[in-house]
Amino acid sequence: MQRPSLRRLLDQGLGAKLTLVTAPAGFGKSMLITEWIREQSYAYGWIFLDERDNILVRFMEYLIAALRTIQPGLCDSVLQYIQETRNFSAETAMTLLMNEVQALNQEIIIILDDYHVICEPSIHHGLTFLLTYLPRNMHLVIASRSEPKLPLSVMLAKRQLVRISANDLRFTADEIRELFKLTVDKRLTKEELVCLERRTEGWIAGLQKVNLEVPLRLLRMLF
Template structure:
């Protein structure tokens, strides 16, 4: 049974999918992801069964990227719990230099979104290393406050953070704005589908 880190945090929701040694490496997709890592956001959208989470996990492992991963579900569908998971995920890779955002996230009454996002962005900016933050199964998120929180983070994203959102459908974020400013990379069903060459290389094995 999963152990809680504290409060409502389930430790296993902070783990990315494991990548086995005998899996077919999707080299072209990994190259595409790496080529666009300078952009603040990667959006991966496809129905269930297309290996969305696994290809991101492959990329992270292949490139040895520092990463924080949150597997979302209906229980994380409100801003206070989402922020608790975000703090728990970030702590797995960086001990916070400051405690302001973490204190705010755990407060009984949250400050405004502007204060939350400004504080978080400044604390991330102060971190020395680059990292990838993955929000998996984002289709479970219905809370408008969480969507707005993500939109605010992506207004002035720190260069040392790359956000990956994995979803079965387009999230209700400001995607047209991100596209207009070339700040988003998108991986979709057509790219995730196996080609005949992939199937030939993998023999009888698929993911």
Template sequence: MEEACSAQPPSIAEISASILQAAETAGRRTLLVLDDFHLLSSRAVLDSFARFAERLPGNLRLLILSRTDPRLPLARFRARGMLADIRADDLRFSVEEAESFLRKSLGDLLSRDQAAAIDRKAEGWAAGLQMAALSLSRRVDPEAFVRSFSGSDRLVLEFLVEEVLAAQTPEVRDFLFASSLLDRFCPALLDEAVRPEGGAEEMIRRLEAANLFLVPLDDEGTWYRYHHLFSETLRSRRRTLGLEGEREILLA
């Protein structure tokens, strides 16, 4: 027992070798799923994983689930044809898919126009549609809910605050709250209006890498806005935290 308890855990290299050997021995097609990959921060582990990924046998595939871009040599993997990206845009529900989802959840409670109105606010975000369905199931007036559904809805607010905002650094949260006052923005406008110390462009790149509900408005990556529900949540939290009036921004 003492010997077992004192044994060192296997190294990353040993784990990788074991997985590769098992896959080669099995001979059949195998999918290895790695969830919450964004929680992995050790540079040594990430470097070892990159080497592991480059040695995969033909019958082994990796599925990496991450809220942010993994800190791996993604450009190199793409250039070698090793990587297929599935991003937020690819997972967004179409109007038809959103309507089908809401009808399966709520039956005939919503008309097609009402379902489409919710989808416009959720912008195809599956979790947003799910939270809308949960809230609607407890309402007696669907039309009133559709009109009022926003980022200040209790379920939406709780999810975004607990799962998204709480995971950010104070610097990122401050930037999100300040920039949420703008319906759309570019780095130069942010540096002028809400970030006099500069660095807005770098912060935007960080938000993009973290998939923080940032919507590009042009192909050049100049103008952006936040997802409607996320923007409304940020503004609601500003009011709750007493940040209203901290800055006044006038847009022409």
């Protein structure tokens, strides 16, 4: 379903360096970004992270792979540098990468999904360096269950960051009504909607589970 207020925040983020979406599991972070990015004219690369990616060279290889979905063959110099240089510098690698991105004649978005799994300091340092000198034609979107170890306060003060939190992602009673309208056999009163919002705290995963699995007659017994 459409959520215009969140779409506006994501659109607003394109004027900054970083859009940060933070919320616990099940709040629809990836779903929101997926629905939004499909409507954009920007080229984009999406990186799905897991615990095994806490190695700087692997992280850089994934970043290069994401960029190559936009422009094949991009960042050859970066790839050669990180693969041939033992204990390479994250700053040097990011500088080489930014030089190649800056030469592109198009706006691009890189999405880092599940960034909360990253705990390697060298990756945080490299990403901080990238954000500090980010090319004008590049924008980052980070989805995370927790706040990443990046200079968020500084970026916020400089208006380089747009944040979307769990509070923003929670469904209101009106949005819950729209969600349940999609199911013919579920017609809730205003009072029931308010109660459902309070019980689920607007958590989309919980709402979807109720909508798909709980018959209306049983649902009303919960109120």
